[in-house]
Amino acid sequence: MSDVTRRQIFAIGAASAASLATVVATASKSSANTQQPIAAATGEANPNGRFAGKVVLITGATSGIGEAAARAFAHEGAIVHFCGRRETLGNQVAQSIVASGGKATYQKADVRVEAELKAFVDTCVQKYGKLDIAFNNAGIDRPPMSLSETTTEVWDDIMNTNARGVFLAMKYQIPQMLKQQDGGNIVNTSSIGGHRAFPGISPYHASKFAVEAITKVAAKDYAKQNIRINAIAPGWVNTPMAQRAFRDWNLTPEQAAASYPIDRISTPEEQVRVVMFMCSPEASYMTGAVVSVDGGGWG
Numbered sequence: 001m002s003d004v005t006r007r008q009i010f011a012i013g014a015a016s017a018a019s020l021a022t023v024v025a026t027a028s029k030s031s032a033n034t035q036q037p038i039a040a041a042t043g044e045a046n047p048n049g050r051f052a053g054k055v056v057l058i059t060g061a062t063s064g065i066g067e068a069a070a071r072a073f074a075h076e077g078a079i080v081h082f083c084g085r086r087e088t089l090g091n092q093v094a095q096s097i098v099a100s101g102g103k104a105t106y107q108k109a110d111v112r113v114e115a116e117l118k119a120f121v122d123t124c125v126q127k128y129g130k131l132d133i134a135f136n137n138a139g140i141d142r143p144p145m146s147l148s149e150t151t152t153e154v155w156d157d158i159m160n161t162n163a164r165g166v167f168l169a170m171k172y173q174i175p176q177m178l179k180q181q182d183g184g185n186i187v188n189t190s191s192i193g194g195h196r197a198f199p200g201i202s203p204y205h206a207s208k209f210a211v212e213a214i215t216k217v218a219a220k221d222y223a224k225q226n227i228r229i230n231a232i233a234p235g236w237v238n239t240p241m242a243q244r245a246f247r248d249w250n251l252t253p254e255q256a257a258a259s260y261p262i263d264r265i266s267t268p269e270e271q272v273r274v275v276m277f278m279c280s281p282e283a284s285y286m287t288g289a290v291v292s293v294d295g296g297g298w299g
């Protein structure tokens with residue numbers, strides 16, 4: 001594989017953890033770029049923050065971008081209800097948010113299972129009385145393989161998690177938002193792989209292209225009811241998924257960062273800030289948008 005092809009592949013955003021952290025934290029000294037990475041908000045949650053009183057549902061918040069979103073929304077006063085399959089991790093995340101004065105509950109739910117996703121949405125509404133914001137973020141990738149090597153099991157797992165999971169989430173979230181007659185905000189997690197093609201990961205691309213398509217269609221379906229539906233399309237983000245993917249692709253974090261005009265990959269919080277903007281009144285005229293958050297690399 002040529003270096004160029006390798007760099008293109010690895011730019012999709014899916015490493016030794018220590019050097020990865022260094023790449024995130026340290027913009028190249030030779031660069032004129034002065035953008036500093038956003039770190040997680042620390043300290044006590046602000047009960048009067050900008051999402052005070054809002055009920056936020058997040059799929060896939062046991063780690064990575066979703067976990068950062070759960071922490072950030074709770075820090076800004078929201079009540080967060082989130083899912084993921086890893087129960088121990090989910091409970092730890094919820095407990096640590098509560099310990100810092102935030103409001104968060106974890107529910108074990110697999111987005112591939114319709115009944116579990118429905119129960120996840122229902123439980124949130126039963127517990128907190130409403131649903132204002134949904135961040136449909138759960139997703140998986142797999143090691144690279146050509147299309148003919150891709151098994152139907154891999155295809156189905158990725159499509160069922162990344163695409164069908166987002167469809168099912170919105171299928172149960174939207175009726176609740178309509179019932180409330182007060183609008184709502186939904187953000188889905190795509191990827192730069194949701195609108196560009198790189199070799200070796202056809203099911204991941206197919207799933208993220210689908211996320212962008214259903215985001216745009218649903219936005220049109222529900223615009224008149226004031227439900228805004230948008231998506232982020234991250235490039236590389238420093239999460240467990242990226243760390244696994246770097247190992248799978250035999251890529252160093254430095255090589256990944258080199259693909260980006262901003263000389264580093266993003267922090268989860270840099271993705272979350274865009275999600276929060278999309279869910280805020282500042283984005284009142286934004287719906288059906290897919291925003292690449294990729295350091296200028298591939299949008």
Ligand SMILES: NC(=O)c1ccc[n+]([C@@H]2O[C@H](COP(=O)([O-])OP(=O)(O)OC[C@H]3O[C@@H](n4cnc5c(N)ncnc54)[C@H](OP(=O)(O)O)[C@@H]3O)[C@@H](O)[C@H]2O)c1
Nearest residue numbers: 013060062063064065084085086110111138139237239241
């Ligand atoms: N990191 C990147 O470079 C990057 C780039 C572009 C897009 N993305 C997208 O960003 C999203 C978050 O990924 P991440 O980077 O934060 O990776 P991550 O740390 O691996 O987080 C993925 C989250 O999704 C959850 N999840 C996976 N399958 C699930 C299922 N069947 N049911 C419920 N939850 C499930 C995981 O929880 P459990 O394992 O506990 O179920 C975990 O909380 C994904 O959609 C990914 O495709 C990531």
